[in-house]
Amino acid sequence: MLDESLLDTPEALAEADRRALLRGAAEAGARVRTAVRHAAEAGINGLKPDGRPRAVLIAGPGAAATHASDLLGTLAGAGSPVIRLAPTGVAPAAGALRWELPGWAGSVDLLLIATPDGTEPSLSHLADQAYRRGCTVVAVAPTRTPLAEAVAGAHGLFLPMATAPYDQDEPLAASAPGVLWALLTPLLALLDRVGLLSAPPEALEKVADRLDHIAERCGPAIATYSNPAKTLAAELADALPLVWTEGTSAGPAGRRFAAALAELAGVPAVVAELPEALAAHSALLAGPLAAGADPEDFFRDRVEEPPALHARVVLLRDRPISSLTAAPAARDLALSHDTPISELEPEEGDELETLAELIAITDFAAVYLAVASRS
Template structure:
């Protein structure tokens, strides 16, 4: 259970946050700006590409793979952008192999000289990524690496005639936040996402694969700074959107329903942050498929009994049970333009509302992405379905017309919410690395 007194007390939060997660999240905007500057100094500003590649492959694991998913969501559609996730080595040593040493990556059989390979790593110590660079060099692929400057992966990039871009890492590695630390399992700071993503945003915009102009990247950094101010520890719970969201997610299994590629990538990041920072599960799905693929959850054992209407029952006992909650992540300004969120999803809005939909920045955005009233109807259908099964619904929406700004805004809010949920939850205590839990 979450302890709201901790959320409202900055000193309590500071004591609970011994790994300085909140400080790390607050530095995300600065990390974006510094990463872009360092990438330019490393040679990115002097790069003059001859056209765009046939395909782009982004290889990594953990936060690096999530950065690849965000990059793919931002793709302009000019060429395929594929995230390469690792497999494991088949070795007789089994679990004796260190986690990162057992990871393997492979290029598709058709990859060749017309393609670009990007390897992302916050440590640069994965032998499998080094082997992947060698594989790409043998195939004639162009290669780019984002990793610490003195790492084995950056050295491999130089040896394979690739372009190494520096990863900006904090001086101290994060301490373990779990009671049963596994020494070979990597732990990454939340801001690592932006240190890995920012340089490749500049690169892929330069080659025409992703729409991320320099002004857009700087605006995204500004959105991260704004979120750091709004979600700061000293802000009261119900004036702080991240703390408010953390309270809403206490004791629930969130169903993260997204309305497109950008919000879908944000949902994946949010689920990962909830698991890492708060020790909570979440289930991701994309609309409209979520309405059918997760209908069984809404009608299953975790859903409230639709026939239960006992006003005098002891609701304190209900709090001990895990409840479902639908969290809609979307881009359209639905709540403002359509006051009735449960209006008939199959009916068209009045003529005056249809005219209003074309006013403002969202008109151009919807025209670009081919958004139609169907998206409005699907969101209304999702709300209706949850309401019919007595499932609570919350919404996270961004009205930013720029995709990257919207992603930065939503990721910042959800990262802070996951951090507050973990820091203020009762029964959680950090144990130093290598310490065994006390016998009971």
């Protein structure tokens, strides 16, 4: 259960945060700036590509690579398909995972490798395989790793991952806030140069500023009543989150939130995009998960008996209220089944800024649930 009193005790939160998740969330803006600097030092700004690749292939372990692929595909649109190469293997360990290029991959395609580890033998083999096929290879990983050597041998471009000293204390969670931005930022800078999306240095600086702003609003020292991340974490205690998204950028943010809840906090969640979510989850809201489904709950002993699991809708939007929206119908459906609803909508800004804000607030919320529930 969530210890809500812990949320407003910064010292206790810091002591309970043994995986440095809060620090990672707070330093997301700094990670972006460091990653931009590393990318510039690696020569990103001087690249002169001959044209767009036919397809962009992304390989890497865990949630960070999955979300990077999802985000890049959303931002790139239909210009070139962004395809994640899912690994196979008998275990999620670095030595057990296997990646293979699709048979059609060749000289007109771009292979991106993103990993917070860099010791995966199969990723090194993949870089060599791509080189023999004529694919351009770009990798983001920690320096002085086998993958860095393999990419150099494949005449590819290696972009050092922005790391922090405490990253080496214990294995990084794939959904940890710092990992995503350390891997995603160099790839944004690269694909901006390729012409697949717009992420010039000034746009990435705005992303870093927005992440810093959210860290100030959602930090441990900010009380729950004025902290959107702590408020959301408290609302999701003992609830099954139904994450509904509306707008292009909100989709990957919602999928990342569900993954972070599962990996960091052990909280299951289901995700769907509006308006399809209204049909996809209507049976969930009409069933035993609805807040009003158990009339005996009113008489439950609040001390001795744990609360029943009930659904709570989390609506993530990146559209202004004035545009065509299914949000009113979503609210009506939730409230008609006595299901509470939490809403997040970013402040004005470009697509990267609003996406960063949604990710940052939900990352903080997942971290607070993880830390305050495990103390």
